[in-house]
Amino acid sequence: MATVTGNERVEALKQEVRGVLPRSAARAERDRLLIPGGTTRSRFWWPIPIYIDHGEGVHVTDIDGRTYIDCNLAFGPLILGHSHPAVTGAIRDQLDRGVLFGPANEWEADLAKMIVDNVPGADMVSFAGSGMEATLGALRLARAATGRQKVAKFEGGFHGMQDFLHQSFNSFGGPTDQPETIPDSGGITDAVRDSVVALPFNDPVAFKLIEERADEIACVIVEPVQGGGGAIPVDEQFLLGLSDVCSEHGVLLILDEVITGFRLSPSGGAGMYGVEPDLVALGKVIGGGLGAGAVAGRGKYLDLMRRGVDGKAVGLGSTHAANPISMAAGRAQLQVLLGAPELYEQINRLGARMRDGLSALLHELDIVGHVTGAGSIWGIHFSDRAPASIRDLTDANRWAARVLPAYLLFEDVLMSAPYHLGFLSTEHTEEDIDTAIDGHRRALVRMTEDGWFPE
Numbered sequence: 001m002a003t004v005t006g007n008e009r010v011e012a013l014k015q016e017v018r019g020v021l022p023r024s025a026a027r028a029e030r031d032r033l034l035i036p037g038g039t040t041r042s043r044f045w046w047p048i049p050i051y052i053d054h055g056e057g058v059h060v061t062d063i064d065g066r067t068y069i070d071c072n073l074a075f076g077p078l079i080l081g082h083s084h085p086a087v088t089g090a091i092r093d094q095l096d097r098g099v100l101f102g103p104a105n106e107w108e109a110d111l112a113k114m115i116v117d118n119v120p121g122a123d124m125v126s127f128a129g130s131g132m133e134a135t136l137g138a139l140r141l142a143r144a145a146t147g148r149q150k151v152a153k154f155e156g157g158f159h160g161m162q163d164f165l166h167q168s169f170n171s172f173g174g175p176t177d178q179p180e181t182i183p184d185s186g187g188i189t190d191a192v193r194d195s196v197v198a199l200p201f202n203d204p205v206a207f208k209l210i211e212e213r214a215d216e217i218a219c220v221i222v223e224p225v226q227g228g229g230g231a232i233p234v235d236e237q238f239l240l241g242l243s244d245v246c247s248e249h250g251v252l253l254i255l256d257e258v259i260t261g262f263r264l265s266p267s268g269g270a271g272m273y274g275v276e277p278d279l280v281a282l283g284k285v286i287g288g289g290l291g292a293g294a295v296a297g298r299g300k301y302l303d304l305m306r307r308g309v310d311g312k313a314v315g316l317g318s319t320h321a322a323n324p325i326s327m328a329a330g331r332a333q334l335q336v337l338l339g340a341p342e343l344y345e346q347i348n349r350l351g352a353r354m355r356d357g358l359s360a361l362l363h364e365l366d367i368v369g370h371v372t373g374a375g376s377i378w379g380i381h382f383s384d385r386a387p388a389s390i391r392d393l394t395d396a397n398r399w400a401a402r403v404l405p406a407y408l409l410f411e412d413v414l415m416s417a418p419y420h421l422g423f424l425s426t427e428h429t430e431e432d433i434d435t436a437i438d439g440h441r442r443a444l445v446r447m448t449e450d451g452w453f454p455e
């Protein structure tokens, strides 16, 4: 019998996906000429972008008429699911009154108050148009506050596409006690690369590296759960140790809660882990599905936007920062969440059900892999050890990770690739989780039959 090569397997799978999604495939073919990859975020969808027509609750329906259980939820913002009436109602009300104004709107301070009342260490807030703008702003405030030039980040940490932090996210170099900063994009200058100190994640060697260069490091930015890096949670003792080292050396601790803020708990990851950061970057959930970001933190830092340093105010803001529709949508979403905090217990329990179910499935099917995550977030890695950082994923079966979401499409489950960043909403039920796990079972059985898990 002729052996099927890796290339033939890939081609056969691509053909099968195109056959099942003919309209998406045709659009992708056409749109490739207009937009690199056919869609701006093509890097998450393999082998073709899927064009969604509409979403409701936990389901999305594509232009081929296929309906999926959405385990991606637009990479996290839609914690109440698609088209939640409270959120769409608030958007509709604002829509009728105008979408964007130069002057202020009333929703902004309401949302700021919800943030200040819930996010540890936050007594002031400045809004941004996106999570990336929030992390960029947090770095600038930290440099202004400390007068230091460099910023530190962890390998595997994703903080948006901005130059400083789109480094050592997907890549790493050098030994853990001397990590190199590696740009993850073309176009990042050497000067920007050299202003960023890369640190090994969940590895106390990082503390020594911070101590050695403390007089030049303005801040360390860290996610409570690395999202793009593989849904890998920070170790609690590591985070507490990091917080101590930072405060001892006057290095500001920035918690990037763009994914975890108002998702893991009303007080995000900071509340869950019991840390009080100097600055917090927020996004996703606080925008109710519309574009939003925020830098929150101690007034003495935020107030640098007004007071300035050496006569220079710290400039933050953008055309869409604090726009009325995003503020209204975010306010409505947080009102639902904060009005019923038991929802957190519910989605976190469902998250555990998903992680436990998928782990049991890998075991049952004898597939080498690990399920990571926390709260309502999860990821799957075909690695021989449970990853504590991207360094542990060097030998993982990356092809299996890339193709699993394509096999899941046949089972009506939507998940991104190559990063399996799974999210749940308050609308998911136990039945939805079990249906999604069954979809994974059929997908993984087929992948085994098709030879994606060589001995």
Ligand SMILES: Cc1ncc(COP(=O)(O)O)c(C=O)c1O
Residues within 6 Å of the ligand: 075, 130, 131, 132, 133, 135, 158, 159, 160, 161, 223, 227, 228, 256, 257, 258, 259, 283, 284, 292, 293
């Ligand atoms: C942890 C984290 N920080 C920052 C960002 C950037 O947010 P945005 O995509 O809104 O710019 C993201 C985006 O996924 C993220 O996951």
